[in-house]
Amino acid sequence: MKRLISLLLALSTVLAACGGNSAATPAAGGLPADAAAVAADRGLTADDVYAALKTYTPSGQLDPYIMFASGGQGGQVLVIGVPSMRILKLIGVFTPEPWQGYGYGGSSDAVLEGGYMPNGDELTWGDTHHPNLSETNGDYDGQFLFINDKANARLAVIDLRDFETKQIIKNPNAINDHGGAFVTPNTEYVIEGPQYAAPIGWEYATQAEYKDKYRGLITFWKFDRAKGRVDESKSFQIELPPYWQDLCDAGKGPSDGWFFCNSFNTELATGGAEQGLPPFEAGTTKNDTDYLHIFDWKKAEQVFQAGKAEMINGIAVIGLQTAIDENILYFAPEPKSPHGSDVTPGGEFIVVGGKLDPHVTIYSFDKIQQAIAAGGLDKDAYGVPVIPLDKVMEAQVELGLGPLHTVFDDKGYAYTSLFLDSAVARWTLGGPYASKHPEEPWTLVQKLPVQYNIGHITAAEGDTASPDGQYVVALNKWSIDRFANVGPLLPQNFQLVDISKTGDQMKVLYDMPIGMAEPHYVQIIKADKLKPFEVYPEVGWNPETMSVDPNAITTAEEARVERNGKNVEVWSTVIRSHFTPEWVEVNAGDHVVWHLTNLERTRDATHGFTISGYNINLSLEPGETQTIEFDANKAGTFSFYCTEFCSALHLEMIGYFLVKP
């Protein structure tokens, strides 16, 4: 440490002697004297300086990667720049979000309502888990983002033209999910895998009926890319044994058309600690192996289209026996209470983390196909064919304790999170990847400690057909001593890891506290693949229909109030720094429909709109039209004003809403 600092000081002396101007010369070849002094003063090591230089992003410089993180219990999505690790945006998804006016009177209310319970009960939060970017040929295309709500089995669609949530669907037959959202290589389907088994449609069934009535259920949501919405009428589900299916991944390349999910309760444990039975945590971990679920989804699609499915609560369900008879579903043993099911970039292998077993197990898709073709497979208790592990296993690599999820880079390395070891394991792939790295195939290369209890892991485009390398992010569940104490609820710790060098050269670069919820999965996309609007394309744009709203007006002259009985309709324009009209008067009890159009064409000229006391708040981005509808149920004098600091005369951007008694 001392030696480093004296080295830095020596270097800076040399630079100073050369008459280098530290303000003008690029910081190469050694630290300028003032920078070396800062390093000495703060006690920074050479690694620290390297990490700072790898992540510091000067003002105005943009991040080359964008990370989409699940917002955990916050029910949102976080957008984060990499490597600066700056939060760029929070997207309201399952939870109302006032900044974006999401769920506060505008058209987004209908999006949230789409995710209500079938009886109409509100759900105002979500346990967001796995964001998945839309893909074309197995690569992120930057068009859409999907994310599931584990708590209530829901799926959301976010349009990346404006980074807004466009659709939420409540799964009509599942009450919770986990293995979602995962897309097929051309986003034909967004797959929502199950988690805790329940009778289809979550109907009442007792603990004793677990084996017979409780079921797993996987949903293939058909995505209509042109409409930017899931088409429920073309979607289908497959009934599964109640094995607690977990995480999934779609095959690609040679394995395109197939889909793989792990599971962890083939014991059919029903818990019941209060009855003297083994609690779930013990019951579900008894067996040495659980089952990797192997789906032929293209076959399932044909079976669904041929009508061999039963409509239940408005969606087609392929029965378990049909799935077996039609050769849609196979099992392969996986050790032990596994986690993660990740397909290699070329689609040749499936990697499953052992969780309670120190290995990752690598399955060969070729061998799976050969074993299925050979036939003569044993069946499990529900009649599903089981392929013996030794027939399909390509390799097993011992990594350490608690292997969970695996991602990939461009150099033939795989990266697995080790929860119990609190480490990221870098190991080598074999087969077609063996020539890309200097080490032996299927060997552990480095275990990098991370702080602490890593769950998911991500790499730049690390689950696509062409990973980028460069960065891994460790999603640590505990941060313990990494940040200032902010009370007993601690932030999560996203750790940026440098993977640009081969061998055992991985380094932690940056700790980013996430102090708003516990994110699960994240994905990192190249920033230049995203092509969002700078402003909405035309004045009067309706973000829900992605077209000009029939109620948009484009000049203040068209602004007006029309009364029709007890219905009052208002057309307003919004522009720096005034609303037109500025006075709106209705009678108590009137039903008000209010259209507001932001006439601005300048980037960042967003206005807000709130009516005090009415729980209304809109974000009107340049060109946007929104419609609010409410009953003027409170007489009195109410101000409405712009809630975005839009201009020097922002405070003056107000009006009065009078409700005559």
Add this chain to the structure above:
Amino acid sequence: MKFFSLDPDVKVLLPDGSTRHLTDYLLPSALLMLAALMLMISMFLPYWSMTMHAPQYPKGLRVDVYLNHLEGDMFEIDELNHYLGMPTLDAGGQLERSISFFAVVALGLLLIAGVFVHNQWAGVLALPVLSFPLAFLADMYLILYRYGHSIDPTSALGGAVKPFTPPLLGEGTVGQFGTVAAFGIGFYLAVGAVAVVLAGLWFHRAAYKPIVDARKRIASSGKATRA
């Protein structure tokens, strides 16, 4: 077709019996037609531009003035200027823009007419073209003057800014904006057309003055004979 060939053996016989080369007559015609063409092309190019810089507009705001329309960030500039109660950019010079196409066509036709007028009246026909760039500048100045002097004292910021004339060329300031005014390629093309017209008239005079003079001599000698 033979007429258009530049065969050096082909000569033009003047009324007084002297001869001239054919090129002497083609050159002024070609130059006047070239000037007409340059004017027509300038219609499609900006004559003048103003760029405005302020901290919150990192790319700046810009307006390009064409003879018949405006291009650029007029919407945003108008929005900012409404705080001063100023008219929209589009409101200034509407008449000029509406007649500009016909005016330029007329200027071009005057030049082409000059090709067929083989005396000093060709110079008179070219006068409107010669004065065109200056007329544009004078009109532009007038529009800018009116614009800067139309601040509404009852508008939001109208009391805070004194009437002004944005500079026709070079740098100025308005509020937090630094402005840069510059001539556009269309304007330079029009100036170029003036130079080409002047050259054309020079050669026009060189070609036709001998004919006019010869006619005068014949006419005066004819008069003398009759007398």
